[in-house]
Amino acid sequence: MAKNEDSKMQSNIIGRRGFMLVLSSPSGAGKTTIARRLIEEENGLYMSVSATTRPRRPGEVEGKDYYFVEDETFHLMANRGEFLEHANVFDHYYATPAVPVMNALSEGRDILFDIDWQGTQQIADKSRDDLVSVFILPPSTQDLEKRLLNRAQDSAEVVAKRMSKAADEISHYREYDYILVNENVDKAISDIKAIMVAERLKRDRQVGLTDFVKELRDQI
Numbered sequence: 118m119a120k121n122e123d124s125k126m127q128s129n130i131i132g133r134r135g136f137m138l139v140l141s142s143p144s145g146a147g148k149t150t151i152a153r154r155l156i157e158e159e160n161g162l163y164m165s166v167s168a169t170t171r172p173r174r175p176g177e178v179e180g181k182d183y184y185f186v187e188d189e190t191f192h193l194m195a196n197r198g199e200f201l202e203h204a205n206v207f208d209h210y211y212a213t214p215a216v217p218v219m220n221a222l223s224e225g226r227d228i229l230f231d232i233d234w235q236g237t238q239q240i241a242d243k244s245r246d247d248l249v250s251v252f253i254l255p256p257s258t259q260d261l262e263k264r265l266l267n268r269a270q271d272s273a274e275v276v277a278k279r280m281s282k283a284a285d286e287i288s289h290y291r292e293y294d295y296i297l298v299n300e301n302v303d304k305a306i307s308d309i310k311a312i313m314v315a316e317r318l319k320r321d322r323q324v325g326l327t328d329f330v331k332e333l334r335d336q337i
């Protein structure tokens with residue numbers, strides 16, 4: 118599928134600061150599925166690759182899905198201030214390396230995050246204006262459990278633990294800018310693309326706007 122170039126063109130003329138597009142949801146609602154498609158289809162959108170102490174799942178690739186690190190390395194990096202946010206989720210540590218994100222934003226690239234509500238709160242505290250947050254709900258609890266089981270990548274015990282935390286995760290939906298029910302993946306993706314188009318046009322993100330408008334007016 119061709120990548121969407123439309124909203125990039127205006128950025129090239131005026132100059133734009135990137136944003137952080139955060140997806141959160143209870144485990145299994147579909148963040149990873151949606152994120153992979155968005156990265157494939159959206160020009161100018163890049164995935165933030167988190168560091169984690171959780172064991173690698175079959176098929177996961179180091180540096181693409183996660184940076185898999187030992188507990189000791191994780192805490193060393195956290196103490197050195199290398200993370201934009203970090204949290205303990207389902208008994209493992211997860212964190213967003215800060216440098217790639219900061220570079221991307223200033224270069225006008227948008228960054229996609231698949232992180233939990235704790236990380237989203239930390240990013241909102243540090244950098245609210247750069248944040249666009251989307252909370253994804255499953256159509257039903259039964260669907261959520263079915264998706265976790267069908268994914269077939271976690272033990273029954275892990276699935277049960279994730280289901281038991283779902284209500285807590287969902288209780289944070291009010292902290293997000295946009296709420297989507299992921300019943301149909303294509304619809305969820307097209308809704309997020311619509312959000313991105315609108316967010317790319319926000320006046321405050323268009324850093325070259327004053328100069329551009331001045332030039333237009335001077336030409337009249």
Ligand SMILES: Nc1ncnc2c1ncn2[C@@H]1O[C@H](COP(=O)(O)OP(=O)(O)OP(=O)(O)O)[C@@H](O)[C@H]1O
Nearest residue numbers: 144145146147148149150264267268299300301302
């Ligand atoms: N709209 C949908 N309809 C049916 N199945 C879906 C839908 N969206 C995602 N799935 C499936 O549900 C399972 C869980 O999806 P996914 O791994 O993307 O969830 P997640 O939110 O990233 O979970 P986690 O937080 O545990 O990483 C996958 O097998 C995926 O193919």
Ligand SMILES: Nc1nc2c(ncn2[C@@H]2O[C@H](COP(=O)(O)O)[C@@H](O)[C@H]2O)c(=O)[nH]1
Nearest residue numbers: 167203204206211212213231232233235236
């Ligand atoms: N606060 C953060 N949460 C993160 C990060 N990377 C992933 N996550 C969240 O953890 C759970 C579990 O993920 P899984 O890959 O083990 O299924 C899920 O809710 C992710 O959104 C991060 O860097 N920071």
